[in-house]
Amino acid sequence: MTTSSMTAFAHQQSDYPWGSATWELRSVNHRYLELSFKLPESWRNLEPSLRDALRKGLQRGKVECALKVQLHNQQQELQLNNVLASQILDAANKLKSDIAHAAPINVFELLRWPGVLEPQSVDGDAISGQLLEGFQQALAEHIAHREREGLALAGLITQRLDSISVIVADIRSKMPAIVTAQREKLQQRLAELQVELDPDRLEAEIALIAQKxxxxxxxxxxxxxxxxxxxxxxxxxxxxxxxDFLMQELNREANTLSSKAVVSESTQAAVELKVLIEQMREQIQNIE
Incomplete structure (x- = not known):
């Protein structure tokens, strides 16, 4: 499983005999999964299916899902209602037989009769199915974008983890020399003040410094x-x-390290640690 970012974008356009559909998915970081939809009124019924798919595919993030549908209304073929046309012809022929001077049947007038000639109907269920297929493609692209972003974020965080490990190892290696230097510094100060301490008392003071x-x-x-x-x-x-919780714990230890620093070198190391931790924390805000 891959670490994913919450920041991503996907654009999916598909052409069909009835028209075209364009899906767009945008997401930014958010504490929870928050979904919003911009759908044409005719396709509002798709929202429950879209919500289910997004909840299964995503965990966190503020996600905006938009759909644009363009129907080829100007290019629709006309469809003849044969049943209605036959009924009108039968009625006209009957009327002509009953009335001797009835006008002959005009085919063009027949075609103008409401319902005889209509645009070919569009199968709404079929279109809905195709729209959902397009959405699944857009969602797959969106998830792939999140994973690519997450991989890049993980790389940046790993670089800073490497730097932290180097600093920690450096401090650990220098601590014996730091304690020794503090011991010598104390002895030198006592010598300058011409103060003589009981050896046991001196060792106790040195032990206290080492403990701190x-x-x-x-x-x-x-x-x-x-x-x-x-x-x-x-x-x-x-x-x-x-x-994010681990960043808080790392920062807590860096603060304690800073408070215990007895030389400027240790203080600087603690500052560098806190800078690296803060940089990681900023990157982690975008991780799902």
Missing amino acids: ADVDEELDRLDTHVKEVRRVLSKGGASGRRL
């Missing part, structure tokens, strides 16, 4: 969340809400 600077738990959670985002993307389907 310890971000192993946050780094582990960042790694875990990154793996989960990758898993959700690879699984596909309607995953936008799950991914």
Whole structure:
């Protein structure tokens, strides 16, 4: 299953003996699935079938479905109502036999009689079936567009996940050196102040600094969340809400990392993480 975007467009035009039909499907991101229809009054009866098809094919998004139908009214063939014409002829012949001076039957007058010659009727059920077939083609095109957009979004998100993993690994590798530097800095300051601390007290202070600077738990959670985002993307389907929740969790760990930073390098790394997470969150708003 593929990760899909909620932003897509489809245009499907078909020509038939009776005319032409054009379907357009547009969708943008939305918290739920919201459907709206612009249909000719004569084809409003199609809406329930369209709703069912859209609900089966789509999970989220604000979707607008529009149909334009053009009938070839000017090119319709005329159809002779043989039954009515025969009845009129029989009545005219009977009248002529009853009235000696009755005028002869005029064929052109007969054809002008209401109902004798009419435009060939259009099979509404057949047209409805063809319109629904055209809609299914438009929906398939729309879904394919969503999947292409979703694949591109997944690629952008994966790039940022890779960058996050690099930053996390870099911070993890530098933490022992950062703690050591803080220890030396404390000892140097005490030496400058000519203050002597009990070795046990000094070790306790150093341990406290190390504890405050310890971000192993946050780094582990960042790694875990990154793996989960990758898993959700690879699984596909309607995953936008799950991914949005994971962005909140990633941002929470980045904020904690920033609050525990004891050197500017760690602070900068936390800022970079938050920028990457925000970029992913913006992309995820478009994922179904």
